[in-house]
Amino acid sequence: MSATHTIINLPDQRTATLPKRNYINAEDGLLSWLLTGDHKRIAILYLISITFFFFIGGAFAGLIRLELLTPQPDLVASDTYNKFFSMHGIIMIFLFLVPSVPATLGNFLMPIMLGAKDLAFPKINLLSWYLYMIGGIFTLAALVLGGVDTGWTFTTPLSTHYLNTHVVTTATAIFVAGFSSIFTGLNFIVTIHRMRAPGMTWFRMPLFVWSHYAASILMVLGTPVLAISIVLVALERTIGIGVFDPTKGGDPLLFQHLFWFYSHPAVYIMILPGMGVISEVISTFSRKRVFGYTAVAFSSVAIALFGFFVWAHHMFIMGVSNYSALVFSLLTMLVAVPSAIKIFNWAFTLQKGSITFETPMLYAFGFLGLFTIGGMTGVFLGALGMDIHLTETYFIVAHFHFVMVGGMLMAFLAGIHFWWPKMTGRMYPESLSKLAAVTTFIGFNLTFLPQFILGYLGMPRRYHAYPPEFQVLNVLSTAGATVLGVGYMLPLLYLGWSLKYGAIAGNNPWQATGLEWQIQSPPLTENFIETPIVDHEAYDYEWLAHKTEQEVTTVG
Amino acid sequence: MALPQHRHHFETPEQQREAGTFGMWLFLLTEIMFFGGLFFAYLLYRNWYHDAFVVASNQLSIPLGATNTAVLIGSGFFMALGVWAAEVKKKGLLVLFLILTTVLGCVFLGVKYVEYHEKWEKHHIPGAHFDVSEFVNPHAYGLKEQPLAPDMAQKTQVFFSLYFAMTGMHALHMIIGIVLLFWLTWRAHRGEFSSGYVAPIENFGLYWHFVDIVWLFLFPLLYLINRHPGA
Numbered sequence: 025m026s027a028t029h030t031i032i033n034l035p036d037q038r039t040a041t042l043p044k045r046n047y048i049n050a051e052d053g054l055l056s057w058l059l060t061g062d063h064k065r066i067a068i069l070y071l072i073s074i075t076f077f078f079f080i081g082g083a084f085a086g087l088i089r090l091e092l093l094t095p096q097p098d099l100v101a102s103d104t105y106n107k108f109f110s111m112h113g114i115i116m117i118f119l120f121l122v123p124s125v126p127a128t129l130g131n132f133l134m135p136i137m138l139g140a141k142d143l144a145f146p147k148i149n150l151l152s153w154y155l156y157m158i159g160g161i162f163t164l165a166a167l168v169l170g171g172v173d174t175g176w177t178f179t180t181p182l183s184t185h186y187l188n189t190h191v192v193t194t195a196t197a198i199f200v201a202g203f204s205s206i207f208t209g210l211n212f213i214v215t216i217h218r219m220r221a222p223g224m225t226w227f228r229m230p231l232f233v234w235s236h237y238a239a240s241i242l243m244v245l246g247t248p249v250l251a252i253s254i255v256l257v258a259l260e261r262t263i264g265i266g267v268f269d270p271t272k273g274g275d276p277l278l279f280q281h282l283f284w285f286y287s288h289p290a291v292y293i294m295i296l297p298g299m300g301v302i303s304e305v306i307s308t309f310s311r312k313r314v315f316g317y318t319a320v321a322f323s324s325v326a327i328a329l330f331g332f333f334v335w336a337h338h339m340f341i342m343g344v345s346n347y348s349a350l351v352f353s354l355l356t357m358l359v360a361v362p363s364a365i366k367i368f369n370w371a372f373t374l375q376k377g378s379i380t381f382e383t384p385m386l387y388a389f390g391f392l393g394l395f396t397i398g399g400m401t402g403v404f405l406g407a408l409g410m411d412i413h414l415t416e417t418y419f420i421v422a423h424f425h426f427v428m429v430g431g432m433l434m435a436f437l438a439g440i441h442f443w444w445p446k447m448t449g450r451m452y453p454e455s456l457s458k459l460a461a462v463t464t465f466i467g468f469n470l471t472f473l474p475q476f477i478l479g480y481l482g483m484p485r486r487y488h489a490y491p492p493e494f495q496v497l498n499v500l501s502t503a504g505a506t507v508l509g510v511g512y513m514l515p516l517l518y519l520g521w522s523l524k525y526g527a528i529a530g531n532n533p534w535q536a537t538g539l540e541w542q543i544q545s546p547p548l549t550e551n552f553i554e555t556p557i558v559d560h561e562a563y564d565y566e567w568l569a570h571k572t573e574q575e576v577t578t579v580g
Numbered sequence: 581m582a583l584p585q586h587r588h589h590f591e592t593p594e595q596q597r598e599a600g601t602f603g604m605w606l607f608l609l610t611e612i613m614f615f616g617g618l619f620f621a622y623l624l625y626r627n628w629y630h631d632a633f634v635v636a637s638n639q640l641s642i643p644l645g646a647t648n649t650a651v652l653i654g655s656g657f658f659m660a661l662g663v664w665a666a667e668v669k670k671k672g673l674l675v676l677f678l679i680l681t682t683v684l685g686c687v688f689l690g691v692k693y694v695e696y697h698e699k700w701e702k703h704h705i706p707g708a709h710f711d712v713s714e715f716v717n718p719h720a721y722g723l724k725e726q727p728l729a730p731d732m733a734q735k736t737q738v739f740f741s742l743y744f745a746m747t748g749m750h751a752l753h754m755i756i757g758i759v760l761l762f763w764l765t766w767r768a769h770r771g772e773f774s775s776g777y778v779a780p781i782e783n784f785g786l787y788w789h790f791v792d793i794v795w796l797f798l799f800p801l802l803y804l805i806n807r808h809p810g811a
Contacts, residue, residue: 027789028635060712134591140589141588141589142589144599144603145599145603146587147588148603198714206610210603210606210607210610211603212605213606214599214602214606217600218595218598218599218600219590219595219599219601244606244609244610245609245610245613247610248610248611248613248616248619249613249614249616250615251614252615252617252618252749253617254618255745255749256617256621256745259741260744263706263707264705264706264707264708264710265706265737265740265741265744265745266706266737266738267625267738267741267742267745268742269619271734271739272706272734272737272738273625273628273629273632273734273735274625274733274738274741275624275625278621278624280755283619283622285617477766497612510593550588550589555591
């Protein structure tokens, strides 16, 4: 069986043409984009806006690394540095990582993968983009008016009593952007439950859909708790209510509980959709069904469930009781189990696959290595004794950047390259993008591996000065950040170039099995000419090989 | 049965209706989590500062609270009748019931305003002007309460913080609901819900009943906590 379908038949792209009618040229004018209900157009709106915010957040990262080039606080004053890392965290988390894959690739692909014409609630989908933009504008307003220096965590009573910066403006931004995330999650859940094409059973859905389902549960259940804690912080700051204020009988630790009840699951909101991308990419470029499909599907749901019961591991040094610390430590380590299930199953998918090394696959390999390191160091931090030593140091900074940047951002770039032909109808330049993938990987490791050592040696996070003996490692890290910056600029340039000059992609340049690859690229506004009837499992390469070639997939 | 409100991306009107209802229930789930944070804070502080919560709770007017409970249940009753009227396609009755729902909702907010105003005059709104003297020295104000030690009296501020945060968030939901009611009444008046398309009325009904239920938890927790025997 394996001998027949491991032969890779790449289609002849020279004969491919761009379809005359597609979602991009269906209507003209700016208003047709700003008032659209089409999930694909909304995905493009999101893609443009999150890229914009990514580069603003990235600029702050650059400034942070520049300040840390020397041990002395010589580039900016302490307060300014505090604002730098606060704005970096707030923009990257709430305006980039949380919506990154779900709002762009998820929006674009979810209905197509399920065989539907659109998400269940197109208007709410558009509303969610507007809420995101309002949140973004409030963040920019806070930035222009002088910034905020609470860190992205809004720790009370620092945020409520001791700072004179734009906390309420930023809180409003996060509150509004949070509802954008809630509506995205709600839309996905309803779509997955109610909009599947005939024959698309739960266990025929691509794993991309499963991981988005798990992330959506977290968005819907977690984000409202962030909303109410942010409201209470804002009320405490403006009116002076006393829910978190110790002088009035309130307890700052309650804020930590409420905040991390969202913000720990938020980590899984960020990573789960990326894991979905990796499943698709690894299967496609190994030409094999994902090993242990059911286990990978359920591990997403397990991560979502466990994710709700580990939040207090952010609070081990804050005076929670030993017993609850013990329980939370144990539960934290349990999350490693479903994550490891995924890693092992991807590894077994690669085994004896017909692997090719296109750009998305390079990014996916980057994800596998870096996410594994990020996840394993998470287990160190979940261990109570180690956490006392490592928390609030650069070790933790390195840990979550390995998961979020090494994991999620790699997955995002893998997905963008993978589906770029579907979204635009054109190929990106292959050799240049391979160079970008390798540059990103090298730059990333150079930036963040030294930070593990720095943290272990005791360099605390969020300071802009450090003892001179830490300088060598910090210089390495800053040099790595420069390489990383180049690695991120490259895709922006060549993807932009490819919009006009890229080779025509054709319907299925990767010979992938997903429903989205069986339609024209870029797709029609209504996605399918007629509702597909699904009669095969996900990742069924034999089905693809036997699919009749006379099917009409384009019109006009 | 093709309705004009049938959206192109749904295969059938049933699918559209099911998706809408399911989405509304999910939204209510997010609302439960939203209020859940406040209820959790209430649970915590009520256990810590029981004496302060009892005394502060006695400041709330049970007649006004009970009236409001009745008003809100009445409003929910008319909403339920509204859904029925839409289902049996009686346009006039639907408009009437929606108006009654709106009126009772406004009465609720009016009573709430009276209550808030009294707190303002007594300096029981948390913040810079909060005054604990009534709890430290109740007899001077003609109250029969036991005096609280000054540090426990401070904790009444936590009760009022939660009181305003919880009833405030509830009132905000009422205001949003009333705005939506105006819009639905106008659409009902135009006859949009007289042809068997009742999903918006049904789904709004779910929201309105949810807001009612939140109040049914707030009323005993905030007004009646000292009313159980043995306290």
